[in-house]
Amino acid sequence: MMKRLIKNGQCLIDGHLQVCDILITDDKISQIEQHITADVPVDQIIDAQGLFVSPGLVDLHVHLRDPGQTDKETVKTGSLAAAHGGYTTIAAMPNVIPAPDTPQRMREMLALNQRDGAVHMVQYATITTERGGDELVDMAGLKAAGAFAFSNDGNGVQTAGTMYQAMKQAAKLQMAVVAHAEDDSLTYGGVMHEGSVSKRLGLPGIPSVSETAQVARDVTLAAATGVHYHVCHVSSAATVQVIRAAKAAGVHVTCEVSPHHLLLSDEDITGDNAMFKMNPPLGSEQDRQALIAGLLDGTIDLIATDHAPHTDAEKAQSMLKAPFGITGSETAFAMLYTKFVKTGLFSLAQLINWMAVQPAALFGLNAGRLTEGAPADLALFDLTTPTTIDSADFLSKGHNSPFIGEHILGKTVRTLVAGKDVYGSKH
Ligand SMILES: NC(=O)N[C@@H](CC(=O)O)C(=O)O
Ligand SMILES: [Zn+2]
C-alpha cells in the first residue's frame, strides 16, 4: 500500500477555504481532516502550504486530433495539457480521422486513449457515419463498445429527421446526445459573429440564429423523445433564453459554455486575427453578459473548454482561411479565477461546481469531488503568486490561444490522477 499525505492545503469545505490534510491510499482519498497525524508512516508528504487543493477538474469537451491530425495534437500531448490545466477527467470529441463511428473503431480509439492518456478519459462516438449526412451509427453497438455519449461536434446535425431518430435511439439506450448546434443554411461562409464589429472589419459574419434555430428545433425533439440533450458551447443570449424556457418546461436539457465566450466578445476583435476565430464565434457584449447571467441562474450547467488545437502555420493565416478553434485546457482555470473569482463575480465554490462537480454529476462520472473514498484525482493551484500565460509552458502542441500574455493568478502547481503525479512533481 502506497500512502501519501497532502499537508496544510486549503480545501473548499461548505463553500469556504479551510486548512486541510488529505491522506491518499493507493488510488483513493482515504481521509480528509483539518490535521492528520499519521499513526501509520506515510511514503511521502506533499507540502501544500498556501495552495488551493481542488477536486481534479472535469472537461466534457476537448479535441485531441489523434488519430489523423497528430501535427495539431496527440492523445499524449492533449491529455498532458489537460493535466497542466488541473483537469483529471476529459471527454474527447470524435472529430478525428477515422472517427469512432463503429464499435470496432471505438474499441481502437479507447485502446489508444488508454495507452497514451495521462488523465482519465471518456470518448464520444459520432451520431452519424463520419459525422455527416443522415446515416445513424450503430448506437447500441457503440454503447456496448464503451462510448460515453454521442456527438457530431464540429458540425450540426442538419436534418430534423436524423436528429429525431438519433434522440429516440439514444433515449432507449439511456445515452446523451451532445450537440454542436449550427444550421449550415444560416452561416453564409462567415468567420466571426455577424454584427457591427464584423461590418466594421469587413469580415463575413455568422448570424447567431444559426445556433439558436437549431437549439430551438432540438429542445422540441428532446421533449418528444425524453432524451438527455446537452448543448455544446452555447454562445448567444437568444440560445440561453431557449434553453431557459425548455428547462422550465421540464425538458431534459443541459448545456455548457466555453471560457472564451465568458471572457471575450466580438469587441475584443480589433483586426483580422485568427486567434479570435472559433466556432461558435465570440458573440456581442450582450451575449457575453447573458452567458454569465445564465450560469448564475443555473440555465447554463457547466464550463467546458472546447480545447481545439491547430498548427501555428494554420492559425497565422487570415481569419478568412484559418480553421476555427482555440486551445483552452491550460488557461481555463487561471483565466476564470482571475477574471471572475478575484473580481468577486463568482465564488470559488461556484467555479469549482461548474468546472468539476456538475460535469461529473450530470454525466454520471465518478469524479469531481473531494471526499473520502473518492478517486485521488486532485489539482493544487497557487491562487496568490501572479504569473503570465506563456506558450512556452504549454504541453499542448497548439499555441492558438488569445490568452497568451495575460497576467493571471491560479497557476497549476501539481495534478494527481488516481493518486499518481501527472503534472508538477518535477516542475
Ligand atoms: N470549436 C471550434 O472552433 N473548433 C472545433 C470544432 C467544434 O468544437 O465545433 C475543432 O475541432 O477545431
Ligand atoms: Zn462544436
Ligand SMILES: [Zn+2]
Ligand atoms: Zn468542439
